[in-house]
Amino acid sequence: MDAIEQAKRLAAYTAVDNHVLPEHRVIGIGSGSTVPYVVERIVQQGPAVNKGRVFIPTGFQSKQLIVDAGLGLGDVDQYPTIDVTLDGADEVDHQLNCVKGGGACHLREKVLAEAATTFILVADHRKNVEYLGTNFTQGVPIEVVPFAYAKVLQNLHHILGSPKATLRMAVKKAGPVVSDNGNFVIDAPFERDMMIDPYTIMAQIKMLTGVVEVGLFCKMAKAAYFGNADGSVTVRWKDGQVNQILAEEAPGN
Numbered sequence: 001m002d003a004i005e006q007a008k009r010l011a012a013y014t015a016v017d018n019h020v021l022p023e024h025r026v027i028g029i030g031s032g033s034t035v036p037y038v039v040e041r042i043v044q045q046g047p048a049v050n051k052g053r054v055f056i057p058t059g060f061q062s063k064q065l066i067v068d069a070g071l072g073l074g075d076v077d078q079y080p081t082i083d084v085t086l087d088g089a090d091e092v093d094h095q096l097n098c099v100k101g102g103g104a105c106h107l108r109e110k111v112l113a114e115a116a117t118t119f120i121l122v123a124d125h126r127k128n129v130e131y132l133g134t135n136f137t138q139g140v141p142i143e144v145v146p147f148a149y150a151k152v153l154q155n156l157h158h159i160l161g162s163p164k165a166t167l168r169m170a171v172k173k174a175g176p177v178v179s180d181n182g183n184f185v186i187d188a189p190f191e192r193d194m195m196i197d198p199y200t201i202m203a204q205i206k207m208l209t210g211v212v213e214v215g216l217f218c219k220m221a222k223a224a225y226f227g228n229a230d231g232s233v234t235v236r237w238k239d240g241q242v243n244q245i246l247a248e249e250a251p252g253n
């Protein structure tokens with residue numbers, strides 16, 4: 001396993017050990033390449049504790065993960081209150097604002113984050129940044145209804161100050177990426193001075209007609225776990241506290 005995969009696994013295992021408690025019955029499972037390690041660790045909690053638990057996916061990928069792991073599947077319309085949701089992030093700032101939607105899953109992810117009593121982020125050290133847009137430069141993911149995309153793009157270019165905003169194109173399909181909800185995704189990069197205050201830009205984008213959801217999650221998480229290259233884990237908390245878990249104390253090392 002390469003170093004980045006190890007860092008993702010470390011973050012996921014540590015977060016599960018600290019936040020997925022035996023009494024939790026309804027658990028939200030996010031999307032991306034870090035979340036499989038979340039599911040792996042939950043499965044390691046054993047069949048007795050997982051019996052009767054319901055797992056809520058944020059999209060096609062996490063639904064497959066839940067089903068393949070033999071865990072109980074539910075949906076957020078049956079369970080609008082979730083004990084804990086764990087999810088990846090494209091980038092997280094020091095105030096626990098984050099960019100999500102690199103995999104076009106941010107609409108369902110935000111619903112599950114809001115539904116959760118506790119929302120936890122898991123990522124490798126590259127995502128731990130002072131300001132959003134530092135390493136993840138492709139821009140803020142914005143899910144839009146297909147027929148409105150050109151108008152939303154125009155507004156982003158000329159009104160909201162993102163002249164390089166583009167429609168996300170598929171790689172192994174002709175045409176645009178289509179989300180699990182049948183919508184398109186725009187990636188809108190903003191200058192540093194705007195990303196310093198992500199809530200304001202999120203609110204402005206959300207006001208554009210045709211926008212379904214914005215991949216900026218502002219202060220929603222209780223904690224963010226970052227796996228480091230040296231085997232340690234950095235934990236950032238909502239109240240600004242930062243803990244270091246040493247490599248010898250971290251699970252899976």
Ligand SMILES: O=C[C@H](O)[C@H](O)[C@H](O)COP(=O)(O)O
Pocket residue numbers: 030031032033034035087088089090099100101102103104105106109
């Ligand atoms: O739409 C995708 C999600 O927001 C992912 O959680 C995010 O892109 C992070 O994914 P990864 O863990 O693969 O970096």
